[in-house]
């Protein structure tokens with residue numbers, strides 16, 4: 001089974017993949033395909049090159065990963081799981097701190113360390129890369145380059161950790177989605193919609209969807225949310241994103257507690273379908289639970 005993640009080796013997406021496989025007790029029989037960026041992870045799923053794709057979707061400091069949200073809208077994928085990874089960014093380089101002229105990272109890495117960069121590297125050029133591990137790999141080439149990436153990347157690419165734990169808040173977590181191509185039974189069969197673990201109550205189910213309202217009018221969003229509220233369905237996230245059709249036109253990304261195999265969830269969605277212009281189900285899957293977070 002091929003799993004597409006952000007590459008090269010040492011990315012947080014790779015960490016997410018290993019963590020998710022360990023959580024499921026299936027660390028063997030998987031091959032990682034390292035992609036240049038988030039779009040390529042989705043393309044890899046679309047072409048069938050990989051059966052599973054893993055990308056970051058949300059960070060506790062910086063918020064949503066817009067590209068992943070956009071790709072979820074554009075591609076026929078189903079979310080089969082989520083996992084949350086603790087992120088410790090470090091400043092890595094071959095050179096010395098005073099010689100650093102360029103700092104590289106994934107846009108999320110730069111954003112999560114914004115204050116650190118302002119306080120210690122004002123005026124230094126910031127460059128974005130497809131992943132933090134790509135930044136680390138590039139930083140091996142010149143002494144005046146540094147990367148914001150994980151401690152593991154330092155080891156992997158032979159860089160020094162100049163400054164550890166540089167994110168703007170000590171607590172830093174990123175949620176990753178584990179996805180398959182919609183209807184890809186071969187990859188999905190291990191994690192079926194009727195997930196027995198969810199049924200047994202070991203996991204709480206989570207359901208994700210994208211909703212587009214038919215037209216802008218008072219109360220349109222309220223009417224959707226009412227279908228959840230009246231059934232005591234808890235939303236864990238709601239986020240608007242430009243529909244890209246016109247300025248001020250939005251779609252809503254909604255996550256809620258409950259599995260599509262639960263009657264009340266089915267019922268709520270059935271009622272919502274007649275009220276919206278567009279409803280795209282992204283999947284029902286076990287909610288990530290870790291008491292240490």
Ligand SMILES: O=C(O)C(=O)Cc1ccccc1
Pocket residue numbers: 006010011012013014056059087106108109130131132133174
């Ligand atoms: O670039 C990576 O390593 C990723 O997996 C994306 C990312 C970047 C920064 C924080 C969390 C995830």
